[in-house]
Amino acid sequence: MxxxxxxxxxxxxxxxxxxxxxxxxxxxxxxxxxxxxxxxxxxxxxxxxxxxxxxxxxxxxxxxxxxxxxxxxxxxxxxxxxxxxxxxxxxxxxxxxxxxxxxxxxxxxxxxxxxxxxxxxxxxxxxxxxxxxxxxxxxxxxxxxxxxxxxxxxxxxxxxxxxxxxxxxxxxxxxxxxxxxxxxxxxxxxxxxxxxxxxxxxxxxxxxxxxxxxxxxxxxxxMPAQTYSTTARIDKVLLHPIAGLVVLFAILFVMFQAVFTWAQAPMDAISNLFDWFGVLAGHVLPDGPLLSFLRDGVLNGVGSVVVFLPQILILFFFILVLEDFGYMARAAFLMDRIMGGAGLHGRAFIPLLSSFACAIPGIMATRVIDGRRDRLATILVAPLMTCSARIPVYTLIIGAFIPDRHVLGIQLQGLVMFGLYAVGIVAALGVSFIMKRLVWRKAQHDPFLLQLPDYKMPSPRSVAIGLWQRAKAFLKRAGTTIFSMMIVIWALCSLPLAPKGATQPTIDYSAAAWIGHVLAPIFQPIGFNWQINVALIPGMAAREVAVAALGTVYSISASADDPGHLGGVLAAHWSIATALALLAWYVFSPQCASTLATIRRETGGWQWAALVFAYMLALAYGAAFVTYQLACLAGLG
Amino acid sequence: MLRQTHLGSSDAGTTPRDMTLGQAKPGFKGNILAVDPVGVQGSLPEEELERRLLEMGLVEGAEIEVLHQGLIRRDPIAVRINGRATFALRRREAGAVLVVPA
Missing domain, CATH: 3.40.50.300 (P-loop containing nucleotide triphosphate hydrolases)
Incomplete structure (x- = not known):
């Protein structure tokens, strides 16, 4: 033709x-x-x-x-x-x-x-x-x-x-x-x-x-004679210098509340489903390596990650709806000056908000920032936003170590969780501020020019498609990266097999124990035991794997018939100082290989990824060290 | 250069004094007299800033209305251009847009 x-x-x-x-x-x-x-x-x-x-x-x-x-x-x-x-x-x-x-x-x-x-x-x-x-x-x-x-x-x-x-x-x-x-x-x-x-x-x-x-x-x-449009009427409130900010923070508050309250029931259901699979496997298969692999390795590991799907979907639901409605550009308008104090551009607000779900889409979303300095500043701090992969770690440790009671009418566990989010945000602003002073001291301001589109009803279809894509990506990760890491962890924890007549659990003779002990001198000052050291390694692939790995490590070390609840097991094995140090570590740790790879791709070189890795590692070790030592001084060791 | 010309002409006549969009308050309605980034600080070369503003449709003669402003230092501002598209920009860059009140 x-x-x-x-x-x-x-x-x-x-x-x-x-x-x-x-x-x-x-x-x-x-x-x-x-x-x-x-x-x-x-x-x-x-x-x-x-x-x-x-x-x-x-x-x-x-x-x-x-x-x-x-x-x-x-x-x-x-x-x-x-x-x-x-x-x-x-x-x-x-x-x-x-x-x-x-x-x-x-x-x-x-x-x-x-x-x-x-x-x-x-x-x-x-x-x-x-x-x-x-x-x-x-x-x-x-x-x-x-x-x-x-x-x-x-x-x-x-x-x-x-x-x-x-x-x-x-x-x-x-x-x-x-x-x-x-x-x-x-x-x-x-x-x-x-x-x-x-x-x-x-x-x-x-x-x-x-x-x-x-x-x-x-x-x-x-054109018709000019009339005040719906958009203009809505903007009178949503872009009001004070009311607008109040609404923005109210939306963020509701969003995070929803992540924790709405998600509870579906999370329990998923957790029960995996428990039931485990019990079923126990009935069908004879006791032995195959059952251990399936129950302790696969089901325990993958299950402890998949359980966070509801929280991730709820967070993305809010982001997608607000985006489709046309609100996100307004949020950038409201936040421009506020974030500008820390050297961030108003447009950085959306990428950073997305980073609460996952830093990877957040970093990719920085492509809409046209100034290179502004874009780099956003990319550098995006991984400090509390992504949903940290939620498993936080929830586990908070559930196990922070008492479920009220202080001045506020639920203590929720308060600690909020505190961890706040520390992440403050750290991001701080790092950006320091970068602005040290690295980009002489740089001039990039302009902020942004269209505020007309509001429109969010389309249920496009929100549904967006959510489906997120769910698919997450489950694919759970099914591939996390699944394969779990096999490695299980093998490391189970092999070599305990010698005949052994008195200790299998894991004490395993390769994992050896690795954990080798790393001990490095992590001992921040209160990590060898089991945590083992969990940190697969946590490099994805943060939430650390929880799964802890699950596997402790479930294999548990005496045969008592898989127990991981939180309870941890509470029995760790001091509060160790738990707090691990929380501090996870606020900052650069434990996500995919994020680093994304930074490399988006910035066009390893040096920025290396910088992120280095500064986050330093912050993580420093924060965990200070937390552990202070907690020990306070008698929590 | 352009700016001086316009300032000069307004001083002579009885027309309202020239001002920049960067000085305008919410509720301001007017027309664009010139887009002239001379002296506006920023990372962009003057001509590039000028082109960015033009790209938003801020050309001479366009109607402009300031709708909103931010909390801190009344910055940034949201402006409506020719009664339709709404853009947000900082007062610093808006300083490159000379306007006459309607």
Whole structure:
């Protein structure tokens, strides 16, 4: 077919068949991702925070007329003058500079029909590239509802490209677009050419483009008499300097309360399920290494991690809903100055909030921060936010050592948990403040420029898709990384087998015991016994594995028929000083290999990952040392 | 240079005194007279800051309304441009936008 391209000069990979390649490009928040989902049916998260599309997404679909089309969803951008890593991708794909990505044969410039100003400027910028393209007026229903009338024929004529309306969130809303694509592809798409000598528009060119866009709007768009929108009314409260902050902190408070209260019942259910599996295994299998492996290694280990799924999902539920609602940009607005005192950018708020669930999506979300210094500062402190992988460790130790009583009407265990979160936040602000003073002393301020999108009802479908993706990722981790670590731990704890006639539990003769004893001199000053040392090693793979490992270590050392409750076992074996030192250690410890790998990838080198590892390790050891020694002095040793 | 020209012209006439968006209070309504980042401190070269502001649609002649401001030092501010898109920016950068009250 004529539209099947010759190999472009940059050696891009080509699809073998006659699939047409199109790309979606547009401003953040124009509903581009929703349109992508509507076209491909692809499972992808749709949100309202500017720039949430941090990865390129591709999908295939077939038009009603039987044309095969591969569509690429480019990150949101205001201009081809890319500033953030995300926008660089969008620009480079369009210019044919990405080696792994074939140049699109057709561009769909997606515009928010309710506000065409910035979209039209982008469309004009793209048009100058000379690539075949069309303008898609998305959210056409909302524009119509608001009384905005767009003369599409006139606009198409003046703009010099086809203009198609769409409503991405409704099934019928993309019919017109599909029909258009059918027709357009049938005409044949010429082989795309890379644009080697593209130059970013300078300030004069940009003014000129914006004026042209404004002229187009004046000629083709009839706006209703201005009325105060719902968004403006909501913002009167949510962006109020004081009420806004009160609401923000109330939301955060409710969020963390929910993580601990709503999750209790499903967590108990999961825990019971794994216990029941263990009992079942005990009935089916004879006593021996196989039963020990299955019950102590696999079920105990994986179960003690999977149990935290409800908490992680509740946290992400809040984040996804707030994002989709359009609140996250407001939170960044409210927090900008407050975090600025510690040298962090307002946009760092969302990545840091996500880091409460997991530092990895948090670090990836920093891609929306365009200043390199601001981005690095956020990445450096994101791992200090109390991620959900620490929750298992905290819950276990708090449950075992902190008495379940009320102090001045506040539940003591909850207070300690809150304290650990607070220490993480304070440490993050402190580290960022020190970095600002030491490393970036002379650096100038990066600007804070952020669109506050209109509020919209969160879509249950997109929240559900988001949650499903998180759950899948977590369970996959539990099923692979954690599962395989548990096998290693079990083997280390069980082998070599105890000699015949041994008086001690198997584990005392095992490789794990040997490793734990070798490490003892290092960890003895901070009060860790050899069992903890053993658990710290697999904890490098993922923090929560430490709990599973402790479970395995103590369940193998327990005398055969009393698996006991891990918390109770720990309370019997550890001093309070040791428990507190371990809590202090876990606030800071760099115990997550995947986070370090993500930092390396996102910063483009090991040095930043090494810096994070070093400073967190130093803080962890120091904090645990001080805690242990003070606790011993207080007579808790 | 641009700034001086405008300041000069306003001093001579009876039009309201020129001010920057960085000085505007919530409720301010006006039009953009010029986008001129000369003298605005920051990590960005002046021309780049100018282009970022232009990218938000802050071009000469655009209508502007200050909607909200933050708690600490009344910073940042949220502004509505041409009655539609709302952007947040710090007063420092807003200092590059010269405005005339409507």
């Amino acid at each position: 004529s539209h099947c391209a010759e190999a472009p000069e940059n050696g891009a990979v080509l699809l073998a068949d006659n699939t047409a390649r199109i790309a979606l490009i547009g401003n953040p928040n124009c509903g581009k991702t929703a349109l992508f989902n509507a076209l491909t049916g692809s499972r992808q998260h749709v949100a309202n925070y500017p720039g949430v599309t941090v990865e390129r997404k591709a999908g295939n679909f077939t038009t009603p007329g039987g044309r095969a089309i591969r569509v690429l969803d480019l990150p949101g951008t205001y201009s081809l003058r890319a500033r953030s890593p995300d926008e660089v991708i969008a620009r480079d794909v369009v210019l044919g500079r990405v080696a792994s990505e074939a140049l699109p044969e057709f561009l769909l410039c997606v515009a928010d029909a309710t506000d065409l100003r910035l979209s039209l400027r982008l469309a004009l910028e793209l048009k100058a590239l000379g690539a075949p393209m069309a303008l898609v007026l998305n959210m056409a229903d909302i524009a119509k509802h608001r009384g905005i009338v767009i003369d599409t024929e006139k606009l198409a004529g003046m703009l010099g490209m086809p203009v198609v309306a769409s409503v991405a969130v409704r099934k019928a809303g993309i019919r017109e677009l599909l029909a258009f694509l059918d027709e357009r592809v049938a005409l044949g798409l010429p082989a795309p050419k890379p644009v080697p000598a593209w130059e970013a528009p300078d300030r004069h060119a940009m003014r000129d483009l914006q004026r042209q866009a404004d002229t187009l709007i004046a000629a083709c768009v009839t």
